[in-house]
Amino acid sequence: MADDAAPTVTRNDEKNRYEIHVDGAVAGYTLFTVDDAGRTVMPHTKIDAAYKGQGLGSTLVADALADLARRGDEVVPQCPFVAGYLAEHDVPGLTVASPDAE
Numbered sequence: 001m002a003d004d005a006a007p008t009v010t011r012n013d014e015k016n017r018y019e020i021h022v023d024g025a026v027a028g029y030t031l032f033t034v035d036d037a038g039r040t041v042m043p044h045t046k047i048d049a050a051y052k053g054q055g056l057g058s059t060l061v062a063d064a065l066a067d068l069a070r071r072g073d074e075v076v077p078q079c080p081f082v083a084g085y086l087a088e089h090d091v092p093g094l095t096v097a098s099p100d101a102e
Helices: 056-071 080-088
Strands: 008-012 017-022 025-031 040-042 045-047 074-077
Touching: 008 056, 017 056, 025 056, 045 056, 056 080, 074 080
Parallel strands: 040 074
Antiparallel strands: 008 017, 017 025, 025 045
């Protein structure tokens, strides 16, 4: 991946997900929905097997969470990968709610 273009992350509102693109192909995504309280719930993240081991999951989730922070959204990290990322990284301006909170 060293000589390739850097991966890019985009928000796809039609599919309710953030996507990471490598050389124009969707290499993975993290889903989001909005619950009844107006919070952004992140239930699942997937990186295509062909792209595993390249750190794309962390790049994807970092960019998605940074965008949600800029939007002022409150995030509910149901996805274990997202929850693990948040346990190890600070995302400036992001409000995080417990998945158990109603």
